[in-house]
Amino acid sequence: MAEWLYEAGIGEARAILVSRGDIWKARIEVAGEVPRIGGIHRARLTEITGPRTAKVALDGGGDALLEPFPAGTTQGAALTVRIVREGIIERGKLRLPKAVPGEGAPQPGPDLLARITATGLPVRLCRAHEADAFEEAGWSEVLDEAVSGDIAFPGGWLRMAVTPAMTLFDVDGAPPHGPLSIAAAHAVARAIERHGIGGSIGIDFPTLANKAERQAVADAIDAALPQPFERTAMNGFGFLQVVRRRERASLPEAIAADRAGYEARALLRRIERIPPPPPASHIVPEAIARRLARQPDWLAELARRTGGEARFETRQENR
Incomplete structure (x- = not known):
């Protein structure tokens, strides 16, 4: 179950x-x-960016893109919005949360x-x-997939790459390419669900010999990937595109957005699980030490859970 x-x-x-x-x-x-999907926020319109789009400042802090904004609304007007897509960091740049006009009392998503x-x-x-x-x-194995992009499946493997435009899957494996591509279609569908991937998704299968084989792969995607989604037919070069609703960052995107923070939190998870008494000091990479120094609340919570304060030091290289 x-x-x-x-x-x-x-x-x-x-x-x-x-x-x-x-x-x-x-x-x-x-x-x-952070503004989560479904949250209701009071906001103020700060900039009209297009015929139907505007930028709003949320009362709780931060900005969001509003589409559409109510007709007749002018800059500086107060309004209520509902979050429909969370903020996503792409290559160090924040893609603002997306909102629509809302109603009701403010509440978090x-x-x-x-x-x-x-x-x-x-x-x-x-x-x-x-x-x-x-x-x-298999938690560590899933995290390794998200970080490395390498995903094995029976008979072949996938290489997953996240770009601002789409998430790409490249299929590799030994022929015959028809059965390989059908197995890969099921593996891609599972990876999409496992990592919470939305938006545009491109899949580069091996070139297949005929239309019937290409249709069989498309049918495998339809059977394995839960709705809702849209897809193209596979073209003659083996490329097929899937589009899913994108509500928040996927697991690979969330990790890449703050790699030092991700590694620091993973370290705290390991320390928290050490049988008492835990070590008082830990040697860590400099990037993690700096990240933890910026999060006294994390360190205070670690001390509360383990019953003692921990020090994080970097190893000094011999000169």
């Missing part, structure tokens, strides 16, 4: 959907007061725990003093 596993980590929440011993979905939500609870599937809360159920299910 499928169930969600959830960890309230230091600096981030983590959740995986596990079924038959495999991870079908993996999600990380970094802590912070549901967090990760609320979203997985709303699926109706069982949710198991996992704690640091327990056996590591995340690792038993």
Whole structure:
């Protein structure tokens, strides 16, 4: 039976959907007061950027893109908006959250725990003093996929690459290419779901000999990937494009947006799981030490959970 596993980590929440011993979905939500999907916010229109688009300043802090904005609304006007896409960092640049006109009292959008609870599937809360159920299910392997882009499947492998325009999957493996491409279609569909990938997705299959083989691969995508989505037919060069609703950053995008922060939070997870008493000092790369120095709240929470303060030092190179 499928169930969600959830960890309230230091600096981030983590959740995986596990079924038959495999991870079908993996999600990380970094802590912070950011506009989440479904949130209702008071806002002020600060700039009209197009015939139907405007930039608004949210009362809680930060900006959002409003589309469409109500007819007759002028710069400086107060209004209520609802968030429909969260902010996404692409190559160091923030793509602002997207909003539509809303109504009702201000309220935050549901967090990760609320979203997985709303699926109706069982949710198991996992704690640091327990056996590591995340690792038993393959957590590190999924994170390695997100960081490296390398995804193996029976008979071949995928190379996943995230770009501002789309997420790309390149299929490799030994012939015959027809069966390889059908297996790859199922592997890509699972990877899209596992990593929460939305927006434009390009898949570069091996060139197939005839239309029937290309249609069989397209049919495999249709069968394996949950709706809603749109796709093109596979062209003669083996390329097929899928478009899904993009509501928030995928797992690879979330990691790439703050790699030092991701590695620092992963380190805190490992330290939190060390049987007491934990070491008082830790040697870490300089980038992680700097990142932790900027997050005294993370260190305070680590001290609360482990019962002692931790020091983070960088190794001095011999000269």
